[in-house]
Amino acid sequence: MNQRFLQACRGESVDRPPVWMMRQAGRYLPEYRAVREKVSFLELCKSPDLLCEVTLQPIERYRFDAAILFSDIMVPLEAMGIDLTFNPGPVIGDPIRSRKQVEALRVPDPRESVPYVLEGVRLLRRELESRGVPLIGFAGAPYTLATYLVEGSGAKQFTWLGRFLAHDESAGLLLLEKLTQTVAAYLEAQVDAGAQAVQIFDTWAGNLGREEFRRYCLPFVREIVQRISGRVPVIYFPKGCSAFLEDVSEAGADVVGIDWQLPVDECWQRLGGSSVQGNLHPVTLFGPESHVRSKTRAILDVGGGRGHIFNLGHGVLPGTPVEAVGWMVDEVVNWRPPWAV
Numbered sequence: 001m002n003q004r005f006l007q008a009c010r011g012e013s014v015d016r017p018p019v020w021m022m023r024q025a026g027r028y029l030p031e032y033r034a035v036r037e038k039v040s041f042l043e044l045c046k047s048p049d050l051l052c053e054v055t056l057q058p059i060e061r062y063r064f065d066a067a068i069l070f071s072d073i074m075v076p077l078e079a080m081g082i083d084l085t086f087n088p089g090p091v092i093g094d095p096i097r098s099r100k101q102v103e104a105l106r107v108p109d110p111r112e113s114v115p116y117v118l119e120g121v122r123l124l125r126r127e128l129e130s131r132g133v134p135l136i137g138f139a140g141a142p143y144t145l146a147t148y149l150v151e152g153s154g155a156k157q158f159t160w161l162g163r164f165l166a167h168d169e170s171a172g173l174l175l176l177e178k179l180t181q182t183v184a185a186y187l188e189a190q191v192d193a194g195a196q197a198v199q200i201f202d203t204w205a206g207n208l209g210r211e212e213f214r215r216y217c218l219p220f221v222r223e224i225v226q227r228i229s230g231r232v233p234v235i236y237f238p239k240g241c242s243a244f245l246e247d248v249s250e251a252g253a254d255v256v257g258i259d260w261q262l263p264v265d266e267c268w269q270r271l272g273g274s275s276v277q278g279n280l281h282p283v284t285l286f287g288p289e290s291h292v293r294s295k296t297r298a299i300l301d302v303g304g305g306r307g308h309i310f311n312l313g314h315g316v317l318p319g320t321p322v323e324a325v326g327w328m329v330d331e332v333v334n335w336r337p338p339w340a341v
């Protein structure tokens, strides 16, 4: 088993940083698009065999040090009583905008509501064992999930959620609490099924100011981290929050995912102790080979070594050239810390 990724999560020394890429399994790979021509996105997420196949695609193509389960952050919410479709992003049939709707939401048992995800995790562990690659499970953070449930689809300003929290904050907090219970049980079930680390995606946390982050993200994420972190490493990725990383560190995650706003070494200092994951700007991969390689090396030279997991600063973009991902991975796997040369 390649232990590099799990060791780096725990801040142990490694020969070189591990590398994987957020959204590594969909979007840019022709072999993914070939599967998607045959089935809808939700059908894919609900088929253990297909989700397993798609998870393995980037592992077959590149020397990634970890695989991430193929699913979507919205999948575990359907059984709360949500009418969920994808076009191509999540679309909610009856957006949650009243206390009554929040009260009607259920907190499902994942073993009953998403058996296909858990079966997919078990299948993947078997497949990945022979390849020596660990498996990362994931979920959305409560605030980010709430943006979709309240807005009804992807949005830019989150005006409905802001309005809801301003008019009836206690109902909004109850929604975040129900999402917290759903996500924690979902991640626990993934760990029971074999996930060796988990990542919590808080893609829209950066829409909040520090005080709102402390009120609407931090306590809920901290509760989820407390339930999982003793068992497997937890990565928390609150995108756009580098202005208040000291507050982010209070979530207690083993690893903090960072976007491209600050260099890795400065994030380490401000986080005080956790490992850091990131942070190549995804647009870099549209540049020529020399550009991709030098930007990758620049991050390794400030991060590198202990407590750094190489990744992009957000998900790989649709249309990213497949060769560019190869150049990036090649730089990481051949990099050695200066003290080892």
Ligand code: 1CP
Binding pocket: 022, 023, 024, 025, 026, 027, 036, 041, 068, 069, 070, 071, 072, 073, 074, 086, 088, 089, 090, 138, 153, 154, 155, 201, 203, 315
């Ligand atoms: O047609 C398709 O194939 C659907 C496109 C798609 C895919 C490939 C969606 C809809 N979700 C996914 C998979 C997915 N989503 C993964 C699997 C792993 C992988 O691609 O390697 C993961 C980890 C996610 C997580 C996710 N979904 C996030 C958090 C990460 C991030 O990128 O910020 C978010 C915000 C979503 C919501 C979502 N689902 C799909 C889309 C297009 C979106 C974004 C909608 C928006 O614009 O707000």
